[in-house]
Amino acid sequence: SEVGGGVARGGDAGIVYGLTVWDDGTGPALFVGGFFESAGGVAADHVAKWDGQEWSALGAGTDHAVQCLATYDDGRGEALYCGGPFRRAGGVALTSYIARWDGRAWEALGDGLYGGVLGVTSMLAFDDGHGPSLFVGGSFTFAGAMELRYFGRWDGQDWVSPGRDQITYRSPGYPAHIDEMVAWDDGRGVALFLTGEFEDRQGNECIV
Numbered sequence: 001s002e003v004g005g006g007v008a009r010g011g012d013a014g015i016v017y018g019l020t021v022w023d024d025g026t027g028p029a030l031f032v033g034g035f036f037e038s039a040g041g042v043a044a045d046h047v048a049k050w051d052g053q054e055w056s057a058l059g060a061g062t063d064h065a066v067q068c069l070a071t072y073d074d075g076r077g078e079a080l081y082c083g084g085p086f087r088r089a090g091g092v093a094l095t096s097y098i099a100r101w102d103g104r105a106w107e108a109l110g111d112g113l114y115g116g117v118l119g120v121t122s123m124l125a126f127d128d129g130h131g132p133s134l135f136v137g138g139s140f141t142f143a144g145a146m147e148l149r150y151f152g153r154w155d156g157q158d159w160v161s162p163g164r165d166q167i168t169y170r171s172p173g174y175p176a177h178i179d180e181m182v183a184w185d186d187g188r189g190v191a192l193f194l195t196g197e198f199e200d201r202q203g204n205e206c207i208v
Helices: none
Strands: 005-009 015-023 026-037 047-050 056-058 068-073 078-083 098-101 119-127 132-138 150-153 178-183 190-197
Touching: 005 015, 005 026, 015 068, 015 078, 068 132, 078 119, 078 132, 078 150, 119 190, 132 190
Parallel strands: 068 119, 119 178
Antiparallel strands: 015 026, 026 047, 047 056, 068 078, 078 098, 119 132, 132 150, 132 178, 178 190
16 A cells, blocks of 8 residues: 555656664554655655645755664764765755764764765664664765774764674675664574675675
8 A cells, every 4th residue: 555645756656675664653564765755645755744634844945865874872862863965964064975863953973984986775773782883884984084984883973884894895896885784693693794885805796
């Protein structure tokens, strides 16, 4: 069945890239991100909320597509995180590729992420032993002035490289990027599995 009229861009159908369920304080709702200008006839730039009966915007939204959504608690309560190739969210500068929505306002994550063309394409809250963090994948190469190639960890205050030897590098002839990530226990403990277009130091392509 259709959902409240769906999303649109101009006179054409919009595109939805990501979905997640989150309670912003008014009850659980479905949040959608993509490439659209309205949802169910309501003006909403690239991200919107469906409460089961009607659509609503998240402030002024973002200035470009939202490719992925995730929820994460940085110590101030769970919030919604949006990733994509956008540069501003709700008019807030320095939200390059990623921004936090607490139900009322947009906020940047440090100095944002830079480099590449796809921005942030995947996110997942996960505890790798350093405490709960938001892991982020995409085609970026920097977090502020720090080199952070395609895969990074936001600990709630700062960007951190997940390891001394980052596993993702530029593949010859292709822009490297991470498309998806999931946490799973393969019998050796819960770990983060990644997929996309990238290589490790030995030249193994598309490793996970």
